[in-house]
Amino acid sequence: MNTTLSVEYKSPSNAWTDLSAGTAKGYARDIARAMNITEAQLVAAGVGDNVIRLEADWGQLVQELGSLGNVKIITRNEHAVHEKVGLFDKISAKGPMGIVLNREIDLRLFLTKWAFGFAVTTKTNNGTRKSFQFFDHEGTAIHKIFLTEDSHEDAYQTLIDRYKATEQSSELLMESYDPASAPVADNTIDLEALKSEWAALKDVHQFHGLLRKHNCDRHQSFRLIGKEFAEKLTPTALKNVLEQSVTDNISIMVFVGNKGCIQIHTGHIEKVKEMGPWINILDPGFNLHLRQDHIAEIWLVRKPTKDGVITTLEIFNDKQENFALLCGEREMGQPENTAWQNMVENLERHAAASEAAE
Secondary structure, three states, X not given: OOOOOOOOOOOHHHHHHHHHHOOOOOOHHHHHHHOOOOHHHHXXXXXXXXXXXXXXXXXXXXXXXHHHEEEEEXXXXXXXXXXXXXXXXXXXXXXXXXXXXXXXXXXXXXXXXXXXXXXXXXXXXXXXXXXXXXXXXXXXXXXXXXXXEEEOXXXXXXXXXXXXXXXXXXXXXXXXXXXXXXXXXXXXXXXXXXXHHHHOOOOHHHHHXXXXXXXXXXXXXXXXXXXXXXXXXXXOHHHHHHHHHHHHOOOEEEEEEOOOEEEEEXXXXXXXXXXXXXXXXXXXXEEEEEEHXXXXXXXXXXXXXXXXXXXXXXXXXXXXXXXXXXXXXXOOOOOOOHXXXXXXXXXXXXXXXXXXXX
């Protein structure tokens, strides 16, 4: 998506000066794109001024984030922004994986993708804003943590002192990820075996392993598996689910992620509002902003478990990439909430002839 700015910046440092002063006409991500640089490079332009470069075992740093107290966290991708307020707690980070399992802050971290970290101070209409911001090897934002009025600034400074990089350079050694490989041909997949093993699933966490075993892409699996397990819905399904969840007081889970982080909300939602192409959840402690015009397909997916079928709503862009997922809140070891299940099962199916194998 091309971004046109009202101001053309001559250098990243000029752009960062306006951004950090709160006078820029646009967001860092959009300004960086318009300048043909990465967001990480734009933030790094402030190193030596109001940006401090960090150097850490990122998993170790994450395990100390509880010291900050109440914070606001943001995880986003090209299509959705997921914001939560809460406390880092119940943290585990070992090797390539990290998990935060507090209800308010619930994260899955893929730490091999974490390349750059910064402590950032900027100005806003409400005063000074302090944050930790993390980026992947391509310079794309993975996760951001903003202090709130309830945060502990002394703990923030302690972490900066502990993890401040020896060399405070604005130069970043960027790397490009290999492009995702195209899915294998449909006729190379043993569909009968895939169906049989799908039907035999005992836990939703076995699903990724099932796809790997059969060398099957996620979207491809939905398209091939048949209506027993996956059905394509109309593009309005997301709006319908969010609005009905408010009306019927159904507690839901909302997942949004990128290469380095998946962020999860669990609970009831109160306010759903459309603004231009965006559909938003605007609740105390949880905001979601999602581009409805970026939704190419929505699938209703059923995954068997030992506790019964788990039903998810999975949202894809026009590259057949999954960028958001919704399900009903469920206690471990308990069946799925029938109110959630009935709601999504009653959604309108896509009118086009199904590509799924029957």
